[in-house]
Amino acid sequence: MGQDRTPTKRHPIGVFDSGVGGLTVVRALRAALPGEDIVYLGDTARVPYGSKSPRTVERYSLTCQQFLLDRGVKLVLIACNTASANALPALTAASPVPVIGAVEPGASSALAATRNNHLGVIGTLGTIRSSAYAKAIAARDPSAKLTTLACPLLVPLAEEGWVDDDVARLVARRYLAQLFAADPQIDTLVLGCTHYPLLKDVLGAVAIELAGHPVAVVDSASAMAEAAKEQLGSGANRRSLAGRLDCFATDTSRLDELAPRFLGEPLTGFELVDL
Amino acid sequence: MGQDRTPTKRHPIGVFDSGVGGLTVVRALRAALPGEDIVYLGDTARVPYGSKSPRTVERYSLTCQQFLLDRGVKLVLIACNTASANALPALTAASPVPVIGAVEPGASSALAATRNNHLGVIGTLGTIRSSAYAKAIAARDPSAKLTTLACPLLVPLAEEGWVDDDVARLVARRYLAQLFAADPQIDTLVLGCTHYPLLKDVLGAVAIELAGHPVAVVDSASAMAEAAKEQLGSGANRRSLAGRLDCFATDTSRLDELAPRFLGEPLTGFELVDL
Numbered sequence: 001m002g003q004d005r006t007p008t009k010r011h012p013i014g015v016f017d018s019g020v021g022g023l024t025v026v027r028a029l030r031a032a033l034p035g036e037d038i039v040y041l042g043d044t045a046r047v048p049y050g051s052k053s054p055r056t057v058e059r060y061s062l063t064c065q066q067f068l069l070d071r072g073v074k075l076v077l078i079a080c081n082t083a084s085a086n087a088l089p090a091l092t093a094a095s096p097v098p099v100i101g102a103v104e105p106g107a108s109s110a111l112a113a114t115r116n117n118h119l120g121v122i123g124t125l126g127t128i129r130s131s132a133y134a135k136a137i138a139a140r141d142p143s144a145k146l147t148t149l150a151c152p153l154l155v156p157l158a159e160e161g162w163v164d165d166d167v168a169r170l171v172a173r174r175y176l177a178q179l180f181a182a183d184p185q186i187d188t189l190v191l192g193c194t195h196y197p198l199l200k201d202v203l204g205a206v207a208i209e210l211a212g213h214p215v216a217v218v219d220s221a222s223a224m225a226e227a228a229k230e231q232l233g234s235g236a237n238r239r240s241l242a243g244r245l246d247c248f249a250t251d252t253s254r255l256d257e258l259a260p261r262f263l264g265e266p267l268t269g270f271e272l273v274d275l
Numbered sequence: 276m277g278q279d280r281t282p283t284k285r286h287p288i289g290v291f292d293s294g295v296g297g298l299t300v301v302r303a304l305r306a307a308l309p310g311e312d313i314v315y316l317g318d319t320a321r322v323p324y325g326s327k328s329p330r331t332v333e334r335y336s337l338t339c340q341q342f343l344l345d346r347g348v349k350l351v352l353i354a355c356n357t358a359s360a361n362a363l364p365a366l367t368a369a370s371p372v373p374v375i376g377a378v379e380p381g382a383s384s385a386l387a388a389t390r391n392n393h394l395g396v397i398g399t400l401g402t403i404r405s406s407a408y409a410k411a412i413a414a415r416d417p418s419a420k421l422t423t424l425a426c427p428l429l430v431p432l433a434e435e436g437w438v439d440d441d442v443a444r445l446v447a448r449r450y451l452a453q454l455f456a457a458d459p460q461i462d463t464l465v466l467g468c469t470h471y472p473l474l475k476d477v478l479g480a481v482a483i484e485l486a487g488h489p490v491a492v493v494d495s496a497s498a499m500a501e502a503a504k505e506q507l508g509s510g511a512n513r514r515s516l517a518g519r520l521d522c523f524a525t526d527t528s529r530l531d532e533l534a535p536r537f538l539g540e541p542l543t544g545f546e547l548v549d550l
Contacts, residue, residue, distance in 0.1 A: 046326075047326060048323075048326060051321075051322060051323060051326075125529075129528075152431035152434060152435060153428060153431045153432065153435065156427035156428045156431060157428065159427060160427065160428065162449070166445060167442075167445050167446060167449055170441060170442050170445055171442060174437070174442060253404075254400075
């Protein structure tokens, strides 16, 4: 944590992910807390975490978090569902500053948004199989009716940048038709993957079209940014100057192409680090 | 290699892959050499190999091959592009029986099929980035004009079983339009991924539609089966009885759903092994 052992409001927020998808969390953070400095780490050399053992995921996640703590962050956001599902207790125990996971904020936002307690969650195969959202939602409201669906095509769609065209609409319709066939009453859809905010418009439009009633779309990246704002409270940096963003990655291939797509703004570059 | 140190024609053929995609190679083998017994190993606990370091891929591949050799196989087929690109020399050196890689048969078949030396290769990001096909084709014919394209949506499309519908056609058209825009003269298209044979019909139809001239589609799984037939020669098992198929995997989740899709026939089940 550098020289300073007690982070002040001037210190940055740390965000890590196994790849670049977590930049959607950075994007939401910069909208919610524009004055904050942010340090982002993408463990792109070891992506994807989803296919690794829980112990390996925990070990990698602890290394990522330590990298951020060494840069004096006042708050850690785990912008990776797999890391969050497998390593949140270990990360919290190892951190002197608060840690926010990827699943809990979206689960809370969804329960706040629904009017009939019929929720749908979409995510990667790994996230859906882990039941992370089912557990987080049941812990908060055991009466909620939850339908989940793995959507393996959505990550490559987002990475290709095919997010607002005929392919995106057709794929969204194919998946969401399955979800609404399982529960036609769903009124809140959780985007349980940091890649999905890029597809929020098309998923939202298709959901309403299929449901025939309003559907709230809860994007877990925005929910994490709101949770960070709440956590910081008076500890947030409220200067009018825009905060700086420092990005690090463990492998830089394809970053120039992908990163601006997820961040939603140009990027001056990633610094390569070896963890 | 069990008791018998010199495999005879009665011994099985061994095939391994990091996952289930290699079952398309088994399917092609069973069509080309119906009398052969086959032992298949999918290293599904450690899939995907594409995101691992070359040394790790080599180590895992050697373990897979040894598993097959211990079952007395007379020939090894590496039905995984990543394993083939990173470990073929090590696997060949460690094997007392012939080893056939995933890339070379497709490269040779493509050069035999083309009439104008304009070739297109599609594959995963990892395979295209490795330049494995570019190297194999240039080594055989330096005058060949090669255009390559990574198609990240095709693997999840094949795994979802969306192989003959509007989504498959639209995605195929999107990718192949890029390929033919780069070289409108392509007359031979190589499917450089073991998942792609499931999409052969739609890719072939769209290629011809876009090119406006005949396009030969070389599927690397069939090319590997032909190479196996040639390699065995008189050592092939020509009995009229259909050969048996024994399948092993290091993790069995999702296999019941995926395996029959790739194999093209029902499957009695995978035996779980710990490598």
